[in-house]
Amino acid sequence: MLRLLSQIWTVIVMNVRSLPQRLWMSLAATFAVTVVVAVLLSFLAMSNGFSKTLSGTGSEDVAIVTRSGSQSELNSVIGRDSVNILSTASGIAKTADGQPFYSAELYVVVDGKKRSSGTEVNIPMRGISSLGFDLRGGIEIVEGRMFADGTNEIIVGRGILDQFSGFELGSEVAFGKTRWTVVGVFSTGGSAFESELWADARMVQDLFNRGNSFQTMRIKLSEAGNIRGLEEMIENDPRLILDVDTEAGYFAAQGEALEGIVWFGWGIGIVMGLGALAGALNTMYTSVASRASEIATLRAIGFSNVSAFFGTLVESVVLSLIGGVIGALVSYIFMDGLTTATIGASFTQVVFTFELSADLLQNGILLALVIGLVGGFFPALKAARLPVIVAFRGSA
Amino acid sequence: MTAVWHYISLIFRLLIRIVTAPVWLPFWIVWWLFEKTGINRLIVKVAMALGLYLVFKNLTRKPLRLFLTMFATFVAFLIYGTLSTFESAIDAGVELSADDRLIVVNKINFTQPLPISYVNRVKGLENLTDVTHLNWFGGYYQDPQNFMAMFAVDEDTFLTVYNEIVLTPEERQDWLGSRQGLIAGKSIADQYGWKVGDRIPINSNIFSKADGSTSWEFDVVGIYTGTDAQTDTSSVYFHYDYFNETQSFGRDFIGFIGVRTVDPAMNEGVIKAIDDLFANTPYETETVPEKVFNQAFIEQIGNLSLILGSVVFAAFFIILVIVGNSMVLAIRERTGEIGVLKTLGFKSTRIFFMILAESLLLAIFSGALGLLATSLAVVAVNQAPIQLPVLVLTPAIIIEALVIMIGLGLVTGILPAVNALRLNIIAALSRQ
Numbered sequence: 126m127l128r129l130l131s132q133i134w135t136v137i138v139m140n141v142r143s144l145p146q147r148l149w150m151s152l153a154a155t156f157a158v159t160v161v162v163a164v165l166l167s168f169l170a171m172s173n174g175f176s177k178t179l180s181g182t183g184s185e186d187v188a189i190v191t192r193s194g195s196q197s198e199l200n201s202v203i204g205r206d207s208v209n210i211l212s213t214a215s216g217i218a219k220t221a222d223g224q225p226f227y228s229a230e231l232y233v234v235v236d237g238k239k240r241s242s243g244t245e246v247n248i249p250m251r252g253i254s255s256l257g258f259d260l261r262g263g264i265e266i267v268e269g270r271m272f273a274d275g276t277n278e279i280i281v282g283r284g285i286l287d288q289f290s291g292f293e294l295g296s297e298v299a300f301g302k303t304r305w306t307v308v309g310v311f312s313t314g315g316s317a318f319e320s321e322l323w324a325d326a327r328m329v330q331d332l333f334n335r336g337n338s339f340q341t342m343r344i345k346l347s348e349a350g351n352i353r354g355l356e357e358m359i360e361n362d363p364r365l366i367l368d369v370d371t372e373a374g375y376f377a378a379q380g381e382a383l384e385g386i387v388w389f390g391w392g393i394g395i396v397m398g399l400g401a402l403a404g405a406l407n408t409m410y411t412s413v414a415s416r417a418s419e420i421a422t423l424r425a426i427g428f429s430n431v432s433a434f435f436g437t438l439v440e441s442v443v444l445s446l447i448g449g450v451i452g453a454l455v456s457y458i459f460m461d462g463l464t465t466a467t468i469g470a471s472f473t474q475v476v477f478t479f480e481l482s483a484d485l486l487q488n489g490i491l492l493a494l495v496i497g498l499v500g501g502f503f504p505a506l507k508a509a510r511l512p513v514i515v516a517f518r519g520s521a
Numbered sequence: 522m523t524a525v526w527h528y529i530s531l532i533f534r535l536l537i538r539i540v541t542a543p544v545w546l547p548f549w550i551v552w553w554l555f556e557k558t559g560i561n562r563l564i565v566k567v568a569m570a571l572g573l574y575l576v577f578k579n580l581t582r583k584p585l586r587l588f589l590t591m592f593a594t595f596v597a598f599l600i601y602g603t604l605s606t607f608e609s610a611i612d613a614g615v616e617l618s619a620d621d622r623l624i625v626v627n628k629i630n631f632t633q634p635l636p637i638s639y640v641n642r643v644k645g646l647e648n649l650t651d652v653t654h655l656n657w658f659g660g661y662y663q664d665p666q667n668f669m670a671m672f673a674v675d676e677d678t679f680l681t682v683y684n685e686i687v688l689t690p691e692e693r694q695d696w697l698g699s700r701q702g703l704i705a706g707k708s709i710a711d712q713y714g715w716k717v718g719d720r721i722p723i724n725s726n727i728f729s730k731a732d733g734s735t736s737w738e739f740d741v742v743g744i745y746t747g748t749d750a751q752t753d754t755s756s757v758y759f760h761y762d763y764f765n766e767t768q769s770f771g772r773d774f775i776g777f778i779g780v781r782t783v784d785p786a787m788n789e790g791v792i793k794a795i796d797d798l799f800a801n802t803p804y805e806t807e808t809v810p811e812k813v814f815n816q817a818f819i820e821q822i823g824n825l826s827l828i829l830g831s832v833v834f835a836a837f838f839i840i841l842v843i844v845g846n847s848m849v850l851a852i853r854e855r856t857g858e859i860g861v862l863k864t865l866g867f868k869s870t871r872i873f874f875m876i877l878a879e880s881l882l883l884a885i886f887s888g889a890l891g892l893l894a895t896s897l898a899v900v901a902v903n904q905a906p907i908q909l910p911v912l913v914l915t916p917a918i919i920i921e922a923l924v925i926m927i928g929l930g931l932v933t934g935i936l937p938a939v940n941a942l943r944l945n946i947i948a949a950l951s952r953q
Contacts, residue, residue: 164832193735366733407586
């Protein structure tokens, strides 16, 4: 057994050392794997970053209430009376002065200009009150100041500043007839809220002729994840035609919007992988053919065919893995941390960042490994079954 | 030990054959058909007659390598073909938009409403032929996941402004004469199995009726097709009056106005006239040509063409490297033979063109197979019950693919061809 292992090792070292003789061929195979892995990982990183952004937005101890069947904040309408009724439900946390801890909010869409294309896109504008700030927590004004109640002042998320033009601190923005001044920039640590404009809820009601109605109600729960009290109230009161979910659940569902990208990425990755596999097979068959006499010599002096098999297989796997690692590095360097924006479930732009995780990198390396194994297996089989006499005759 | 090894490998190879059948079977079937119908022999004869016999023999001397190289090229063109048809389908929304059609939306954003009185005020302006209005309904069928592009429209002006919608005369009459009538595009009707005469419930995720219910009943009175193969037929339209009378809030508001101008050259004047008319009202408007509106709508998703383009580029780059390499290798192996050919009096230029012809044949033949597979994939996708635009393998895509094939063949063949051209007979023969 030990002898066999040392034989295998000898052949592997020999093969790997002789790689420079087949430099261009080997480079081509490696390069193909590099591109395949880089393409696959880019798509996975895109989908992963999007769902991370949205799942990081929702909190377990906040409930979100929308009109029944509306599915997104944008489509929802909740009257002031419904808000008042629901605020008496059980399971709602209390503020310091003993009031139910909730925030009734508006969510409307305005135009903004995307930096990358220069075209107008949908940007969400949230009408909010200071309770909404306290309820979310983790919000930081990184530049400027908070808007003053009862004024046409807005604060913008960091993602907005990054991806869309016209919302710089101090600039004036026109929505319809009204003019608004950007007085601050806020950060929520990378969540989807950073893709929003925030202003005083009452001012937004006026501008968009919403009277005294809202679109969503955010409720701080006294016990994280427990929305039983709210559900019971909605079920028992026929005036309340509402849906309730934890904010975490609501945003996690929205994060699935780009899941199709994962399928697309794998589809393209596998089809391109087949192309790279053809390249790997070509390379390894050539490698075996060019080493036929060496292999025959080793066999003649007593090396087993198993060592010839593994020698070729390992060469292929090594080439492929090098390609895979480079591909992973390339996508990590160029894709990880790339910020972009796309349209989300609420029909508005969501700014998100490509994120490569260790799990995803594993996927890329796995694909490279499979290409290397399959691409090496058949040529290795050929090497192992090479008849010694024929090999010598062929090289003579 | 050897015997066991032999059987294990035999079984394993058999398994691999079976598993990889979808990949090799099509090639095998093509070969088999060609063999049976005598096309293979014909190709040989044609090749002989054209003086391409050597080229043909050289190509097929290592069938395995030929197959692998062809397969890699095939994959690249399959990716190119499918992604291009997809991109062209998306662009069709922009390409097919009428030049003389304008869209009037709320200046704040197109999701904001406009008062219905605006329609009549626009109608009073000059240089336009027809005016209609549409309202996004947020409709879904049975499951909230099955959302669709559904609009409440003014039944007769809608058909004149959007004249790419094709209905039979009977369907048209039923549509105009009904109240709860609905017309659905062919692709969405096929998806949900709707037929003319069906009564279907549709929910809205935006609007609700006075009783709080979000479900509306509709009669399918027509299934429309488009004037162009790529016209989108996944939308659903129904009567604004039915909508306006039954819904509970925001009555007498509409989503946007569609306007047809007398001539595209008049667009600019009409745009200015409309936006000026409503300046300084609570609902200011923004009027844009439909093309611009649709383009901006696609841009909302992100730079799709950049993403698709990068993938296609990456795929071709791999194939260029793989095929280029195996061509260089294949010619290098034949150094001695080329020396012999030159000794026999074959002109260097002829050898040069023979090698180029070899790489060109390889690229064009495998590329054509890739396009063939694309056309099959297109049929499959179009028949699959999923919400995708109608894919069409347009002549433009085929021509572009042909150009790429020729380019690929030239680029991969040029280096070995030049090497062979320059090859010195003595060096060639002594290297052997």
